[in-house]
Amino acid sequence: SYELTQPPSVSVSPGQTARITCSGDALPTQYAFWYQQKPGQAPLLMIYRDTERPSGIPERFSGSRSGTTVTLTISGVQPEDEADYYCLSTDSTDTFWVFGGGTKLTVL
Amino acid sequence: VHLVESGGGLVKPGGSLRLSCAASGFPFTSAGMSWVRQAPGKGLEWIGRVKTKADGGATYYAASVKGRFIISRDDSKNTLYLQMNSLKTEDTAVYYCTTIYFWGQGTLVTVSS
Numbered sequence: 372s373y374e375l376t377q378p379p380s381v382s383v384s385p386g387q388t389a390r391i392t393c394s395g396d397a398l399p400t401q402y403a404f405w406y407q408q409k410p411g412q413a414p415l416l417m418i419y420r421d422t423e424r425p426s427g428i429p430e431r432f433s434g435s436r437s438g439t440t441v442t443l444t445i446s447g448v449q450p451e452d453e454a455d456y457y458c459l460s461t462d463s464t465d466t467f468w469v470f471g472g473g474t475k476l477t478v479l
Numbered sequence: 480v481h482l483v484e485s486g487g488g489l490v491k492p493g494g495s496l497r498l499s500c501a502a503s504g505f506p507f508t509s510a511g512m513s514w515v516r517q518a519p520g521k522g523l524e525w526i527g528r529v530k531t532k533a534d535g536g537a538t539y540y541a542a543s544v545k546g547r548f549i550i551s552r553d554d555s556k557n558t559l560y561l562q563m564n565s566l567k568t569e570d571t572a573v574y575y576c577t578t579i580y581f582w583g584q585g586t587l588v589t590v591s592s
Contacts, residue, residue: 413583414582416579416581419580467541468513470523
């Protein structure tokens, strides 16, 4: 079955840049979405279709793609950005959704 | 946009449960809908989706629930459903409905004897 691979954890100091990667063989042809989830809350869409940012999401959040890897970049990390982040995409047939395993972002 | 799940609760292994997701604030008939779950302390798991009627209304399921869970939609009621049968302890999770852009707050399903 198709898998998306994320690092389990990323740690940065406030004000630094955090990069969270997500790798999958179908990513060159399928869109990726990124979600932020804080404890006890539902996921929140941060990036859709690889690079688009929904209204209300701070500009410090951005998405990019290079080959089989998509990246969520948080520039100038704030303490409130500490959360779990998940990528989402589909298999090569655009039938089955798959989530990455999630990355815990720690703001030191 | 508002998505409200209901129907969660405690059920014994082998039992059944039907979840509902009431949608408002957007054209439900034009939205493909999915169910996603999250077991305690674990990551998000997509379990299935239903296309719009205009797209044929097809349903797709993750291997972990195929043959046990059924997703349906009632566009006249702006409601999405998840019929869960032959429940297992590993189905214990918070269940979310989502358009991929918007999510409900989830409903907890506990499978335990």
